[in-house]
Amino acid sequence: MKINDLGRVGAIQAYxxxxxxxxxxxxEAKKDELQISKAGQELLQVQKSDIxxxxxxxxxxxxxxxQYESGTYQVNSKVVAEKMLQENSWLLK
Numbered sequence: 001m002k003i004n005d006l007g008r009v010g011a012i013q014a015y016x017x018x019x020x021x022x023x024x025x026x027x028e029a030k031k032d033e034l035q036i037s038k039a040g041q042e043l044l045q046v047q048k049s050d051i052x053x054x055x056x057x058x059x060x061x062x063x064x065x066x067q068y069e070s071g072t073y074q075v076n077s078k079v080v081a082e083k084m085l086q087e088n089s090w091l092l093k
Contacts, residue, residue: 036044050057067073085092 064073
């Protein structure tokens with residue numbers, strides 16, 4: 001029986017080195033990807049603009065509230081219907 005078998009140490013080191021390289025490749029391969037739809041990107045832009053300029057939204061809400069309370073607020077039903085159709089066009093297919 002050999003006590004000082006140095007040949008095995010080299011084999012073990014080569015195995016460990018190969019194992020480490022495979023682990024690095026696996027880590028590279030496990031990258032997550034995220035794709036945001038165009039509608040999601042547009043929504044994000046709207047949210048950012050509202051966050052960056054909250055006073056304009058507050059002013060708009062206040063103006064609409066005053067119009068509603070005074071009875072001068074009028075809804076353009078044609079515009080509302082067109083937007084409803086645009087947003088839900090997938091229902092028509």
